[in-house]
Amino acid sequence: KYRKKKRFVNWKMNNFAKEIESVAKKQKLTSVKISKTIDGLVASLQKCKQEYTQKIIDKEGENSEVQQHEHSTTVIADFNKRVRDSECIKKVLAEHEDYNLQVNKLNKKALKISNLQIEEFSVTSEKPLNNDIIYQILTDHYYRKNLYDIGDSIKQKTNCQLIENVDFYQKYQMIISQLQQQELESAISWAEENQEKLKENENELLFKLHKFKYLQLIQIDTSEAVKYAKKVFPNFTNTHLKDIRGLMCCLLFAKNFSLSPYKNWFKEENWIELVTEFENCYFAINRLPTDSPLQNSFNAGFIALPQLQKVSSILKTKATEWKELPVQIEGKEFKNHSIFVCPVSREIANIENPPMLLQCGHVITKNSLERLARLAKVKCPYCPHEQLVTLAKKINF
Amino acid sequence: MEIESSLITTPFAVLRQSYEVIHQQLEFELNSMVDEISEIESKPFINPIEANLKIGQIVAKLQGLKRKLEQNSTKDEEQFRILKARVEYAKQATTNPEKFQQTRLDCAVVDHLARNTYFDCAYEIANRTNIKNLVEINLYFEEYKIIQALNNNSCTECLLFCETNKNKLKEINSRLELDLRLQEFIELVKLNDKNSAINYARRNFSHFTENKELDEIKKAMGLLVYSNKPLPKRYEHFFSQERWKNLINLFSQTFKQVHYLMQESSLNLFLGLGLSALKTEHCIDPSQWCQKCPVCTQQNKNKNGPFIQLCKDLPLARRENSSIICSISKELINDESNYPMVLPNGNVYGRQALLKLSQQLNGKIICPKTGETFDFSQVKKIYLAS
Numbered sequence: 042k043y044r045k046k047k048r049f050v051n052w053k054m055n056n057f058a059k060e061i062e063s064v065a066k067k068q069k070l071t072s073v074k075i076s077k078t079i080d081g082l083v084a085s086l087q088k089c090k091q092e093y094t095q096k097i098i099d100k101e102g103e104n105s106e107v108q109q110h111e112h113s114t115t116v117i118a119d120f121n122k123r124v125r126d127s128e129c130i131k132k133v134l135a136e137h138e139d140y141n142l143q144v145n146k147l148n149k150k151a152l153k154i155s156n157l158q159i160e161e162f163s164v165t166s167e168k169p170l171n172n173d174i175i176y177q178i179l180t181d182h183y184y185r186k187n188l189y190d191i192g193d194s195i196k197q198k199t200n201c202q203l204i205e206n207v208d209f210y211q212k213y214q215m216i217i218s219q220l221q222q223q224e225l226e227s228a229i230s231w232a233e234e235n236q237e238k239l240k241e242n243e244n245e246l247l248f249k250l251h252k253f254k255y256l257q258l259i260q261i262d263t264s265e266a267v268k269y270a271k272k273v274f275p276n277f278t279n280t281h282l283k284d285i286r287g288l289m290c291c292l293l294f295a296k297n298f299s300l301s302p303y304k305n306w307f308k309e310e311n312w313i314e315l316v317t318e319f320e321n322c323y324f325a326i327n328r329l330p331t332d333s334p335l336q337n338s339f340n341a342g343f344i345a346l347p348q349l350q351k352v353s354s355i356l357k358t359k360a361t362e363w364k365e366l367p368v369q370i371e372g373k374e375f376k377n378h379s380i381f382v383c384p385v386s387r388e389i390a391n392i393e394n395p396p397m398l399l400q401c402g403h404v405i406t407k408n409s410l411e412r413l414a415r416l417a418k419v420k421c422p423y424c425p426h427e428q429l430v431t432l433a434k435k436i437n438f
Numbered sequence: 439m440e441i442e443s444s445l446i447t448t449p450f451a452v453l454r455q456s457y458e459v460i461h462q463q464l465e466f467e468l469n470s471m472v473d474e475i476s477e478i479e480s481k482p483f484i485n486p487i488e489a490n491l492k493i494g495q496i497v498a499k500l501q502g503l504k505r506k507l508e509q510n511s512t513k514d515e516e517q518f519r520i521l522k523a524r525v526e527y528a529k530q531a532t533t534n535p536e537k538f539q540q541t542r543l544d545c546a547v548v549d550h551l552a553r554n555t556y557f558d559c560a561y562e563i564a565n566r567t568n569i570k571n572l573v574e575i576n577l578y579f580e581e582y583k584i585i586q587a588l589n590n591n592s593c594t595e596c597l598l599f600c601e602t603n604k605n606k607l608k609e610i611n612s613r614l615e616l617d618l619r620l621q622e623f624i625e626l627v628k629l630n631d632k633n634s635a636i637n638y639a640r641r642n643f644s645h646f647t648e649n650k651e652l653d654e655i656k657k658a659m660g661l662l663v664y665s666n667k668p669l670p671k672r673y674e675h676f677f678s679q680e681r682w683k684n685l686i687n688l689f690s691q692t693f694k695q696v697h698y699l700m701q702e703s704s705l706n707l708f709l710g711l712g713l714s715a716l717k718t719e720h721c722i723d724p725s726q727w728c729q730k731c732p733v734c735t736q737q738n739k740n741k742n743g744p745f746i747q748l749c750k751d752l753p754l755a756r757r758e759n760s761s762i763i764c765s766i767s768k769e770l771i772n773d774e775s776n777y778p779m780v781l782p783n784g785n786v787y788g789r790q791a792l793l794k795l796s797q798q799l800n801g802k803i804i805c806p807k808t809g810e811t812f813d814f815s816q817v818k819k820i821y822l823a824s
Contacts, residue, residue, distance in 0.1 A: 047532045058525045065518035072511035079504045090493045093486045117479045130468045141457050148450040157443045165710035174748050198559045334732030342708030345715040363753040370715040376761040377731035378720040384823040402820045436784045438762050
């Protein structure tokens with residue numbers, strides 16, 4: 042169904058493009074015609090002028106003044122008559138109006154194709170977003186996209202603060218491009234510098250990088266690999282002992298990894314995973330998302346709008362008065378946080394009102410549990426199971 | 439349709455203006471040519487030198503008209519080219535969505551910067567990202583120039599705008615011209631130049647015929663009575679500077695209407711909507727920080743992130759169904775293959791992550807949050823009934 046819609050939209054656009062083309066041609070044609078008409082008028086008038094000039098020269102001649110004038114006026118009268126009879130002026134104006142009619146038709150078509158009913162759904166029309174923060178976000182967005190000159194230009198002209206310095210992104214570009222060439226040095230040194238913060242997020246990145254380096258070294262020179270292992274692995278014996286054991290055993294298969302039980306470790310695709318993981322860690326340290334948040338939030342607006350437009354007929358309040366959007370916006374982009382909505386009360390669970398697990402396996406919020414309770418017992422709203430209220434357990438997501 | 443409201447409609451506003459200007463000139467010049475020729479014809483004893491001169495003048499005017507026509511035609515051709523480029527861009531929405539989304543954002547950024555008078559920046563970005571045909575920076579610059587003039591208490595430029603667009607202003611029942619004329623009249627009264635004020639009123643108020651308009655004019659005319667005396671309370675508002683501010687706002691609104699532009703920037707509108715749709719109560723809590731959520735950007739204990747600050751007044755997203763993310767795999771928990779399972783300590787994870795863990799640890803599970811060890815058999819499926 043989506044593909045059908047796509048094709049229909051493209052067909053509409055192509056039709057519209059063809060109509061634009063035809064009106065554009067009409068414009069050129071009209072312009073040329075009018076130009077030609079004016080040229081014709083100018084030429085005729087020049088001829089009249091010539092006749093007069095001739096008369097002035099002949100003035101020295103025999104013809105009396107009266108005859109001259111009579112002669113000259115016929116030239117002008119002729120011209121006037123010709124202009125009136127040919128109705129060229131009327132035709133010119135009519136041609137021009139005709140062109141305008143076509144432009145108007147096309148205009149109406151354009152209005153039909155465009156999404157005009159947008160502004161009534163704006164939540165910011167009375168209180169526009171804070172421009173200072175917007176400029177910050179814009180600068181940051183262009184830094185992320187490697188367009189440092191644009192970012193600098195915005196920062197300079199608007200005098201805004203920065204979310205992150207340019208070096209943050211430049212360093213990122215450098216490390217990533219090296220990682221994509223399977224060079225690990227800069228990534229490893231970054232991970233070592235930031236090991237504290239990485240550990241806070243329970244992160245295995247540093248060990249993983251060492252592992253990749255070690256596996257690279259094995260394929261070149263096993264004694265180098267052993268030296269490297271001796272240098273770095275001792276720090277990870279508490280956490281990654283099993284992996285380290287396996288890595289050391291790899292030495293036995295130095296000649297032929299495809300025979301070893303560790304052949305998965307040597308897959309090329311692992312590098313792609315590593316790059317993704319590095320990206321996520323690099324940004325997570327500063328609590329930043331991996332993709333441009335501006336791009337994602339902006340796109341989200343275009344996903345939300347048609348869903349709001351669909352329910353426009355049942356909206357009771359103006360968009361500027363909403364405390365909450367009138368519909369749930371569907372889309373995986375909006376499912377980032379763990380949100381539990383009680384199936385009974387439609388409340389969102391939070392610290393004061395946590396989700397409670399009943400013995401039958403169903404989950405409702407604490408408030409709903411207390412409301413459904415009769416004395417010390419409660420019956421699950423979904424299945425016939427009854428239990429003591431105190432046996433319900435708080436769960437965490 | 440993914441086409442923004444102004445993308446393919448604004449060029450028509452420009453085409454309309456150019457048509458009206460040229461059509462008026464065509465009519466005027468051609469008809470006056472006929473009149474002048476008839477005048478020469480009607481004088482049979484005219485001096486040939488004089489006649490020559492007159493014809494020469496007529497020819498010059500016609501040639502001037504032709505030049506104007508050609509200039510105008512070039513501008514119109516440009517508008518059609520722009521229209522075609524924009525339709526091509528709109529088609530990209532289905533053929534190359536990712537590029538389309540990036541271009542769409544670039545257009546919104548340039549539009550926003552131009553609306554806020556950062557024209558150099560806007561031009562720079564438009565050139566760099568190749569979107570010159572998709573944005574109208576020069577329109578905003580025109581608007582800015584007229585607003586500057588109004589800031590300097592000059593209505594001339596704005597009246598020119600009204601003249602160029604008089605048909606469209608009539609269509610939308612705009613009171614812009616009335617307000618401008620009233621303001622110029624009031625300024626003359628302020629200078630105590632009653633004669634000029636009266637002459638101005640005679641010249642310019644006569645073509646207003648609506649009752650509402652006439653009422654306003656009558657009220658303003660009352661000002662003429664009070665020359666050196668202080669104004670009574672009910673006339674004070676005529677002399678306030680607020681009127682200029684209101685004029686500027688009205689002009690700005692009308693300018694956008696005439697050119698089919700939105701009243702607020704598309705960046706504002708869609709970013710606001712998007713943030714609203716993404717905003718949850720969890721985003722404010724730094725301990726619930728999620729990397730995928732744009733609103734959570736840079737949210738930590740000491741300072742609110744920029745996106746949270748931006749959307750603090752915006753409505754929350756509405757949630758009618760649960761959506762749980764497994765904190766191990768960061769995948770969405772659903773009812774089919776990745777259903778939720780609870781450990782004896784009350785922590786819930788997705789089945790797939792737990793399976794993977796138990797495979798690595800020979801049937802045991804270590805809870806990532808608390809470090810406690812359990813057996814896989816102790817883990818139970820739960821039902822969220824979403």
